[in-house]
Amino acid sequence: MKPALALLAAPVLLSGCLQYTPMYKVGATVQESNVARAQCNSYAAQTVPPMIIQDWWPVTDGQGRVIGHRYEVFDANEGRRNATVRTCLEQQGFARVTIPMCKAEQIEGRNYRPLTVSPPITPDICAVRQSDGSRVLIDLSKPGA
Secondary structure (H helix, E strand, O other): OHHHHHHHHHHHHHHHHHEEOOEEOOOOEHHHHHHHHHHHHHHHHHHOOOOEEEEEEEEEOOOOOEEEEEEEEEEOOHHHHHHHHHHHHHHOOOEEOOEEEOOHHHHOOOOOOOOOEOOOOOOOEEEEEOOOOOEEEEEOOOOOO
16 A cells, blocks of 8 residues: 555655645846845744744554653644745736746756846746756757857
């Protein structure tokens, strides 16, 4: 049963490697996007502060007897704060989009310059993961740019 579950979960887990889903605004520069995101994060932190919950969960053995406990700490407002950031960005003209990750064969042997202004999404636009884990957009129709 567990191997079947792993096979069913694999496409979902791997889909994160195949596409990038940022909040996006056509025409916005990287700096404008970063400033808007920082402003919205600040607004959300002020209006929906962390609500840290500390909880104990029982750990049971095979017969259902409590043999210990697990201590958890979590922020109960994290979801509301993320929703507040999303709403704030939407009010500034950003929308969630899906951008495919560039395939190795698309960029192999070619040089591309990261885009500094968010273009309209076309099939030539894709994302490249940087060594620090961040992603940049490139336009496949403009090699060497």
